[in-house]
Amino acid sequence: MHALNEGLLWLDGLLGGAGWFPYVLLGTGLFFTIYLGFPQVRFFGRALRIVRGKEDKHLMPGETSHFQALTTALSGTVGTGNIGGVAFAIFLGGPAALFWMWATAFLGMTTKFVEVTLSHKYRQQASDGSMAGGPMYFMRYGLNMKWLAAAFAVATVISSFGTGNLPQINNIASAMESAFGIRPMITGGVLAVLLALVILGGIKRIAAFTSKVVPLMAVLYLIGALGVLAMHPDRLIPSFLAVFENAFTGSAAMGGFLGASFAFAFNRGVNRGLFSNEAGQGSAPIAHASARANEPVSEGMVAILEPFIDTIVICTLTGIVILSSGVWTEKFENKFESADLRIVAGAWSDQNESDRASLGAFLGGDNAGAVKPYTGELLVADGGLVVDTATVLHARSVAEDVHWTDANGEPFSGAVMVSDGRLDDLSIGLHGRSLLHSAALTSEAFSRGYFGEAGRTIVAIGLLLFAFSTAIAWSYYGDRAMVYLFGTGSVRYYRIVYVLGFFWASFSDTRLVWNLAAVAIVIMTLPNLLGILLLRKDMKQSLRDYIANEVKK
Template sequence: MEQLVSTLANAAHAVMDPVSGFIWSYILVYLLIGAGLVFTVMTKFMQFRLLGQMVRVTFARQSGGEGVSAFQAFATSLAARVGTGNLAGVALALWVGGPGAIFWMWITALVGLATAFIESTLAQIYKTNHRDGVFRGGPAFYIERALGQRWLGMLFAVFLILAFGLAFCGAQSNTIAQAMNGAFAIPNWVTGVVLVGLTALIIYGGIKSVARAAEKIVPIMAVAYFLVALYILIINISDVPAMLALIVKSAFGYGPAIGGAAGYSIMLAMENGIKRGLFSNESGMGSAPNAAATANVKHPAAQGLVQSFGVVCDTLIICSCTAVVILLSGVYDTLMSTSPGAAIQGIQLTQDAMGDHLGRFGEIFIALAILFFAFTSILADYAYSAINIEYLFPRHAERAVSIMRALILAMVMIGAVAQLTFVWDFADLAMGLMATTNLIAILLLSPIAVRTLRDYERQRKEGVKEPVFNPKILKHPERVEKGVWD
């Protein structure tokens, strides 16, 4: 069985790698940063002006009624964001692109704050009612309603299902299996069976069940990981200035070469930093808007600000924690000097680095961290996939969701025993296709989100504590579903 999986993985890699490389090297690297800069200017640098407001609305106590609250939507999207990209993905970016990849990951996050606001605000504006009391929405919905192009919305939905329902679930499961094997010598297939059982217990409860689980697990695991990384930073404080200098210099091609022939080329650092940054914070990818749309809020811009803060938590804080753990470890220095061209498993590097700092406790902690990080990501990936499968098959939604659940559980099992390269190749390609589709759509629709932000800020200046949205401020209010904003 394992030999068959290996053969299929190699064949898939030969097909997907050149296509994925072209999309990332010649399209997305420029489209992602370019769109983020455009949105930054259009919103008058909202990521800096409204950072305090982002924190306030994220942690404000608001009830979602029978649906999903603003914080539950935030926790669900953060569950999807905080996963393999934060631990294994950062390690891979460092190894292939060098420390300079971390710099470009930060840049991706900074401009991504504005991108996350635009797409999540649009998702809120064009969300729809659902019989279970939880709103539905996302890129597929605003592409159809605002652009009038259902075919393009369907295309995006297919890309998302391939990425989240299949590739990303496999990637998360793969990382959990590697971590459990490295820390406790648990066979990968055993981890796969346990994950399938735990995942089934929650996803069969629907999107509300996922939101409740995310709300309880995500804050605890994120704070714990941050505190451990902060402790490592403090005990190695004398090495921090040199580490920061290395990151910045490497981003522009200066520094000793590592990673074999890859070295420290600027393009390689940019490509890996942006790719893993996007995989981690998902800004512009079109995934987080699916969670944003479920929130029962009074104004779309409020949830847009909440999702922007999610990028801060994910990339600027948690991904940076992983970079600190690895770059300040003796493991990283040893590998650079002795095995620069070696193939490496992403989570193993993070695990070894944590062990170097904290001994056996570090190895166990990182294994448990990735278990919770990646498991909640699988749950959120299901929620995104279910929303989009319902969009594709509105007349047969229940049957389609049932099939989707079975496919996700199968991919969790396959991912646990598959090669890491195959899973990441598939994830990169699917992510690139859906991100390209979504970025083009939100570039066209961005004036709507900006108009909505101005309305929100106007009401705040007038002293309104919780601004209320009226679709009549839009040029085409008839495209918003009736009853959603009554």
């Protein structure tokens, strides 16, 4: 697992974690925003009218209403990215990361408009009578690039696990264990059975489920968030100011948080923004292809609402709750996961300004600085280091009150071998105080509000509904890709593997799952962005024709 995690980190460094990727993603959204005349602003009101059913026509081709298509797509985007993903972005990049999530969402509203319009325009009817659409169809029938369409479909199948399946149940299981003490394997088993029951019913059952659950979960989460903000009204404005003040400079070190450079905050904010709203990834067009509509542009307008609801509203709530509660800089008792653990040479303290700067640079990827990974032997007696020759870092913070245990959970005594900052013997466990990230950080923030410890329950239930509905929506995206690649007969086998993967991820390494998600997103996004850029003239003409027809009416 360690080798796999290192391989995923290497791929992420080449792709989503690389400096060029945020510019490609934001640049595409900015290009279409200017090229099409700010459609996310011009058509926002019309999108609201369409989604209220003003233009629904039941005799039109398709299987769902505009609202059901929107909620299905939203169920695919409103998931762990809104709870665990925002917390992970702040954990990595501080307040500055939230600003770049907003920027990704604003430009992503146009990207969604484009990709959904084109997908709906070139959708096809499958052999079983259902509608099949998505970027692979506009790549094949709009661009005549079968190889690109096939590459995207394969990437969609992979991403259905990396985005919609594995990280969702992983966070659900973590939240259920934290809030109710339920073992992850039990959570995974029960929800895997429920997942199978829903997805076997196809898009109609999925749409019926999500159209009821999505509004409910949004209201529940809003109540919990407002309960926290009401307890810390004096921190609300400073939290917003910190987001803007740090946007172009990076986030300064605070408490246990060791700081983040502009480049790191920018990259992680854009990356997590994409994970949250999926604008440019090409997933939502697959859901919207099922909508009853014969006018592709109108369905594209509905999609404008997704990044707004997902990121501008829900992610902002999560981010401001975390910042205003102050938990993002505090250390808590943790069982250290190997993927989050680094041991560095020398004694370092986060109470020393110079040490904080050096440690922050090291965690930001600076291998030429003063901080170096430890290699050699460490002596441990009765669960504690004998000599202060190394510092344990966990969750991007200096770990405190560290205790070493053997495979049986008893205090460890003896020699421990460390290679390049990693333990050679993974049976040795460590626990102590360090920063939190992902859903655990959001859960802690919600406990600092009006509802107290019950806030954790709100996060747990919200995460359960958010993430489970995301897994359901992504099963549909994956099976449409399988239909494109291998025909309708392949769907049943895909669904079996999808459910088994869902169960496995409930008790696997958290960081491994998130790193897989980061890679999966990018391999799906890049071919989609290429496709919509190549069809830019087609898109502009479709918009002109739509406006001309509306004027005639």
